[in-house]
Amino acid sequence: xxxxxxxxxxxxxxxxxxxxxxxxxxxxxxxxxxxxxxxxxxxxxxxxxxxxxxxxxxxxxxxxxxxxxxxxxxxxxxxxxxxxxxxxxxxxxxxxxxxxxxxxxxxxxxxxxxxxxxxxxxxxxxxxxxxxxxxxxxxxxxxxxxxxxxxxxxxxxxxxxxxxxx
Amino acid sequence: xxxxxxxxxxxxxxxxxxxxxxxxxxxxxxxxxxxxxxxxxxxxxxxxxxxxxxxxxxxxxxxxxxxxxxxxxxxxxxxxxxxxxxxxxxxxxxxxxxxxxxxxxxxxxxxxxxxxxxxxxxxxxxxxxxxxxxxxxxxxxxxxxxx
Numbered sequence: 476x477x478x479x480x481x482x483x484x485x486x487x488x489x490x491x492x493x494x495x496x497x498x499x500x501x502x503x504x505x506x507x508x509x510x511x512x513x514x515x516x517x518x519x520x521x522x523x524x525x526x527x528x529x530x531x532x533x534x535x536x537x538x539x540x541x542x543x544x545x546x547x548x549x550x551x552x553x554x555x556x557x558x559x560x561x562x563x564x565x566x567x568x569x570x571x572x573x574x575x576x577x578x579x580x581x582x583x584x585x586x587x588x589x590x591x592x593x594x595x596x597x598x599x600x601x602x603x604x605x606x607x608x609x610x611x612x613x614x615x616x617x618x619x620x621x622x623x624x625x626x627x628x629x630x631x632x633x634x635x636x637x638x639x640x641x
Numbered sequence: 642x643x644x645x646x647x648x649x650x651x652x653x654x655x656x657x658x659x660x661x662x663x664x665x666x667x668x669x670x671x672x673x674x675x676x677x678x679x680x681x682x683x684x685x686x687x688x689x690x691x692x693x694x695x696x697x698x699x700x701x702x703x704x705x706x707x708x709x710x711x712x713x714x715x716x717x718x719x720x721x722x723x724x725x726x727x728x729x730x731x732x733x734x735x736x737x738x739x740x741x742x743x744x745x746x747x748x749x750x751x752x753x754x755x756x757x758x759x760x761x762x763x764x765x766x767x768x769x770x771x772x773x774x775x776x777x778x779x780x781x782x783x784x785x786x787x788x
Contacts, residue, residue: 479776483718487705495701498671506674510682510693554745556756572679572745600682600689 513603515619520589530606532621538591539632547589551624552605563593563624564633571601574608581612589616596623646782653783655771656720660711662768663723667704670696680747684733685740702726710775713784717776724772731765738762 499505515532520541533541541547542563549566551558558568567580571594575581584590590609594601602619609617628634642650670677678696681687687695702722710719737744737757746757 479717479721480715483715484722487709487715487718487722488702491701491705492698494705495698498701499674499697502674504672504674506678506693506696508694508697510678510689510691512689554756557744572676601679604679 513600513607515603515621517621518618520618530603530610530619531617532619533591535620535622535626535630538593538620538622538627539630541589541591542632547591548584549620550590550592550605550609552592552594552601553624557595559637561624561628561634561636563627564635566593569605571605571608574605576608576612581609584614586613587616588614589618590614591618591620593620593623593627596625599623649778649780649782652774652778652780656716656775657711657783659720659723659768659771659775660707663703663707663726664711667700667702667707670700671704674700677747680745683744683747684737684742686733686736699726711785713781716779716781716784720772720775720779724769724776727765727769727772731762731769734761734765 499508513530515530518531518533520533520537542549549563551562551566551568552571553568554570554572555568558566558570562568569578569580590606592602592606592609602623606617606619674696677700678692681692681696682689703726706719706722706726709715710723734746734757738759742757744757746761
């Protein structure tokens, strides 16, 4: 039997790496080589927060207050399955990884509306990335719910399941 | 055609299937680099700084190894690369299941299509068996290039 030629394997891996870098460099959809963590400033919504281009985050207690006041639209940035398994009552699903600026929920939202974006928790970046995109589209009153859905679940706050937004 | 030849053809057909799966998977990821990077990030295994480099390189390894496997060039080596990738993906999926992560798989070109779970594991194990057969019996059957 032929022996495995590890030089060939190395050559294939190196060529693929080279092609990947070249393609990424010239592609209009190319991404940064180094992914950067997104910084969020913890704020209180009741205060005036000044620079709305800075990504702002709220904690669980504020999220609950806003939820009880019914004064904001909650946006679930997770994928469709996580959303359909469980989500905050009334939240709409705009998955970050398939974000489309012409999303049917997005076009119905008022640019001045208070939007609370969440994903699993504080180690999840989906909500931050989606919030960035929403702010760049002009939704200046967008906040990240930093403690996320896990804290909501732990606090046994109202959730619903199985309502996959079509 | 004797029994041995039939077996060789069957292994070659599964090899072609494996190659096509990886070519399509690679192309889909190349067209959705950011989505693939987010998928990797969702697994919460790697440092965030390394994610984009991996997202840039992995789809091209899948595409190149898949294409070479399809035409039958360096069958053993390309099968080894693909099987190793499958093994890495499978370990990541098992780790996600163990941590109760309910996330999009992000594998094999199935964005917004499959979540991590037992079905995905079975699919990966089946493909690993195909890969193993091509490593063990890299016959020059149904190949475009003869070496």
